[in-house]
Amino acid sequence: MIQIAVIGCGVIGPVHAAAARLDNEAVVRWACDSDASKLPRIQAERSTTAAAEVIADPQVDLVCVCTQHPAHADVALAALAAGKHVVCEKPLASTPADLRRMVQAAAARPGQVASGIFQHRFAPLARRLRQLVADGSFGRIESLHVDFACTRDERYYGSGAWRGKRLAEGGGVAINQGIHTIDLGLWLAGAVPQTVTGRVARRRLACIEVEDHFQAEVACAGGLRARLSAVNDGVTGWKQVLELRGSRGSFRLGDGHRLAAIEHSSAALREELAAIDSASLDGKPLGGGKDVYGYHHALQMADVLEAIRSGRPPMVTFADATVSNAVILATYQSTTQRAPVALPLDPATYSFPILPLENA
Numbered sequence: 309m310i311q312i313a314v315i316g317c318g319v320i321g322p323v324h325a326a327a328a329r330l331d332n333e334a335v336v337r338w339a340c341d342s343d344a345s346k347l348p349r350i351q352a353e354r355s356t357t358a359a360a361e362v363i364a365d366p367q368v369d370l371v372c373v374c375t376q377h378p379a380h381a382d383v384a385l386a387a388l389a390a391g392k393h394v395v396c397e398k399p400l401a402s403t404p405a406d407l408r409r410m411v412q413a414a415a416a417r418p419g420q421v422a423s424g425i426f427q428h429r430f431a432p433l434a435r436r437l438r439q440l441v442a443d444g445s446f447g448r449i450e451s452l453h454v455d456f457a458c459t460r461d462e463r464y465y466g467s468g469a470w471r472g473k474r475l476a477e478g479g480g481v482a483i484n485q486g487i488h489t490i491d492l493g494l495w496l497a498g499a500v501p502q503t504v505t506g507r508v509a510r511r512r513l514a515c516i517e518v519e520d521h522f523q524a525e526v527a528c529a530g531g532l533r534a535r536l537s538a539v540n541d542g543v544t545g546w547k548q549v550l551e552l553r554g555s556r557g558s559f560r561l562g563d564g565h566r567l568a569a570i571e572h573s574s575a576a577l578r579e580e581l582a583a584i585d586s587a588s589l590d591g592k593p594l595g596g597g598k599d600v601y602g603y604h605h606a607l608q609m610a611d612v613l614e615a616i617r618s619g620r621p622p623m624v625t626f627a628d629a630t631v632s633n634a635v636i637l638a639t640y641q642s643t644t645q646r647a648p649v650a651l652p653l654d655p656a657t658y659s660f661p662i663l664p665l666e667n668a
């Protein structure tokens with residue numbers, strides 16, 4: 309039996325608990341939140357407000373880090389140091405220094421599973437497309453275009469003291485919401501980002517310190533160029549579009565995990581992809597998720613539990629989870645420096661830009 313502790317019982321912690329419960333050989337032992345009023349959101353054998361108590365429990369095998377961004381690194385590192393397997397919500401970290409600490413800690417403990425949540429990579433269509441891109445079915449990948457938009461208003465930003473704050477959230481629409489589509493696009497393309505040129509801005513919301521507009525151009529190894537856009541525009545509910553073009557074909561994913569367009573000479577391939585249903589697997593609906601985030605936490609949790617049981621690495625290691633995270637931080641740095649930024653980032657020179665309200 310794998311015994312699980314969920315640290316952070318706000319919006320996403322219960323999704324981890326629900327995903328864990330789908331496995332008959334796993335049990336949610338602890339619900340932990342520093343705010344005691346959140347504890348009842350997760351049914352567990354025990355509950356506490358002290359993460360240290362959970363991490364010190366020798367019965368705990370896996371810790372799910374579901375806190376706000378700046379707490380990820382300290383909680384994850386303490387859990388790894390105590391010999392636990394760790395799943396950490398996106399973004400792994402909101403500073404290059406924390407990102408580096410987390411990757412180094414995971415690399416130092418290869419026997420422990422350390423996985424960063426990017427649940428959209430687990431959608432059946434996404435997995436098949438990744439396989440096809442990797443085996444060359446779309447030829448040399450030349451461009452990636454990510455177009456993300458959503459609405460997050462004053463009420464949303466008022467729902468948690470950390471939301472919309474420069475230090476407490478570490479960024480805005482890109483690092484919190486757009487990161488899903490940015491990550492999916494970069495992962496599907498097999499991108500190895502090298503240089504990022506970008507600009508973020510605060511155009512609409514006076515109640516936040518972080519960006520509501522994000523634009524980046526990413527030069528990647530092998531000549532791939534990625535254009536990334538993420539905006540909190542006040543009118544779009546949730547839009548995630550990505551288009552990948554290769555020398556032998558292209559595809560566009562529309563909202564959710566829908567195949568919106570495909571160009572490829574093979575009719576069999578076009579038909580196969582059009583028939584993939586990402587809301588279910590083997591005919592069974594995927595559980596354990598929220599509509600807007602997709603239903604794929606359940607699949608990522610299953611991957612992590614299988615990795616723990618078999619001793620293999622998880623599908624999304626901490627190192628894998630840094631790629632999109634670092635591109636977003638590099639865009640913030642590029643805004644501060646008004647210059648292209650090379651990866652890997654230098655933690656010593658990183659700073660999030662001060663963003664005056666542009667359309668006041």
Ligand SMILES: NC(=O)c1ccc[n+]([C@@H]2O[C@H](COP(=O)([O-])OP(=O)(O)OC[C@H]3O[C@@H](n4cnc5c(N)ncnc54)[C@H](O)[C@@H]3O)[C@@H](O)[C@H]2O)c1
Pocket residue numbers: 315316317318319320321340341342343346357358359374375376377379383397398399425427468484601
């Ligand atoms: N993958 C997804 O689709 C998805 C969706 C929503 C949120 N998230 C991510 O999940 C994380 C949490 O977001 P949320 O919306 O659930 O936030 P939230 O504010 O609703 O919940 C976070 C909880 O963590 C608790 N907490 C903070 N520090 C703690 C500590 N040291 N020990 C114990 N408890 C602590 C807070 O009291 C709070 O209740 C963020 O990283 C966010 O980006 C991911």
